[in-house]
Amino acid sequence: MPDSSIQDGYYPSRALISRSAFLHNLQRARDLAGDTEILAIVKADAYGHGKEQISRWALDAGINWLGVAQLGEAIQLRKTLQQRGRMLALIAEPGSPFAEALTLGIDLSVGAKWTLDEIIAAAEKLNVAARVHIEVDTGMARSGFLLEEFRQIVPKLVEYRRRGLLEMVGLWSHLARADELSSPTTDQQVAIFEEARQVLEAAGLEVQFCHLAASAGLLWHPETRYSMVRLGAMLYGLSPNPELATAEELDLHPVMQLEADIVSTRDVPAGTGISYGHTVTLGKAAHLGTVPLGYADGVPRHASNSASVVINGQDCPILGRICMDQFVVDAPGVQPGDIAVLFGDSAKGYATADDWAADSGTIGYEIICRLGARIPRQYME
Ligand SMILES: *Cc1c(COP(=O)(O)O)cnc(C)c1O
Numbered sequence: 001m002p003d004s005s006i007q008d009g010y011y012p013s014r015a016l017i018s019r020s021a022f023l024h025n026l027q028r029a030r031d032l033a034g035d036t037e038i039l040a041i042v043k044a045d046a047y048g049h050g051k052e053q054i055s056r057w058a059l060d061a062g063i064n065w066l067g068v069a070q071l072g073e074a075i076q077l078r079k080t081l082q083q084r085g086r087m088l089a090l091i092a093e094p095g096s097p098f099a100e101a102l103t104l105g106i107d108l109s110v111g112a113k114w115t116l117d118e119i120i121a122a123a124e125k126l127n128v129a130a131r132v133h134i135e136v137d138t139g140m141a142r143s144g145f146l147l148e149e150f151r152q153i154v155p156k157l158v159e160y161r162r163r164g165l166l167e168m169v170g171l172w173s174h175l176a177r178a179d180e181l182s183s184p185t186t187d188q189q190v191a192i193f194e195e196a197r198q199v200l201e202a203a204g205l206e207v208q209f210c211h212l213a214a215s216a217g218l219l220w221h222p223e224t225r226y227s228m229v230r231l232g233a234m235l236y237g238l239s240p241n242p243e244l245a246t247a248e249e250l251d252l253h254p255v256m257q258l259e260a261d262i263v264s265t266r267d268v269p270a271g272t273g274i275s276y277g278h279t280v281t282l283g284k285a286a287h288l289g290t291v292p293l294g295y296a297d298g299v300p301r302h303a304s305n306s307a308s309v310v311i312n313g314q315d316c317p318i319l320g321r322i323c324m325d326q327f328v329v330d331a332p333g334v335q336p337g338d339i340a341v342l343f344g345d346s347a348k349g350y351a352t353a354d355d356w357a358a359d360s361g362t363i364g365y366e367i368i369c370r371l372g373a374r375i376p377r378q379y380m381e
Helices: 019-033 043-047 051-060 071-080 098-103 113-126 147-162 184-202 215-220 353-360 364-369
Strands: 013-018 037-041 065-070 086-091 107-110 130-135 166-172 209-211 228-231 256-261 264-268 286-291 308-311 314-319 327-330 339-343 377-380
Touching (some): 019 051, 019 215, 043 051, 043 065, 043 364, 051 065, 071 086, 098 113, 107 166, 113 130, 147 184, 166 184, 215 228, 286 339, 308 327, 339 353, 353 364
Parallel strands (some): 086 107, 107 130
Antiparallel strands (some): 264 286, 286 327, 308 314, 314 327
């Protein structure tokens, strides 16, 4: 939800969201995925890009499946999108409104006994078949049935399906180390996933989709593609592991460009201390510019004194600590109203979200998905 105190579009910074970059990345994904179905992950407000608009772009481009993390997000998005396509919700807590989810035609992940019980109770009440994707924990230790639990639950699945309360849509799991070129963990996870598939097969429970891979799996582990892949990062133009291959090397285009208008400039002499704590004192005179974005907007404070922005084609390093709503850059010749680009497409000479991540000790995913809701998203069709 955008901050209601901000009038539509009136803010000194903006995130430009490029449809052509998104469609380019989607095409890249399709080239790699071949016949494998693509589920577009739009969790965390589509990694900060705006889930409604990204979902529409994906559906308009022929994507059949959307995935979100929280059930509440799925319910809200499903209503907004007027039920186009299929939608999978990955996370729900006990007492979730499963009946509403079923009424809205949302596919649900089941990775624990209580989830199955609550979903079946809702299905019985509504007299419908719940569409479920059974999650097995193949080595992430985060969610899903462990293989032993899974074996015990299978007879129940058989019974619920026989009673018309369950549609077995998917069997799925998630890889812990797919962003490494080869890891015994990935091989083990595939082996456990195969075992789970065999358990289902032996019970006569065929599923429509098996899905294990996210972006890293699609890019670096072809054997994990199965019949569906769940893609987030690469659709937004991020590499799942820039140390292995940068977005540019993978021919992915950043969908988001973050920029702000310079609001203040000043000429200051040598010896000037800058921002809180005076962590920088100038060795020589400088022309400073103030960028009206801060950690309240999701700009990482850890990038203080390390990241830089591009203004009028020149690199302007951050000087001193990033504040809540603003920070200072070394900006020769810059005037109020000039545009500072924090990150965008490296092909245009901008830093990337991954550069900011490297400068602040995190990953590009966190840089884009934490971007403040109050920054207007401007969609470039
Ligand atoms: C976030 C997530 C994805 C997408 O991962 P990317 O690396 O962004 O492609 C896929 N599946 C699950 C279960 C996730 O949590």
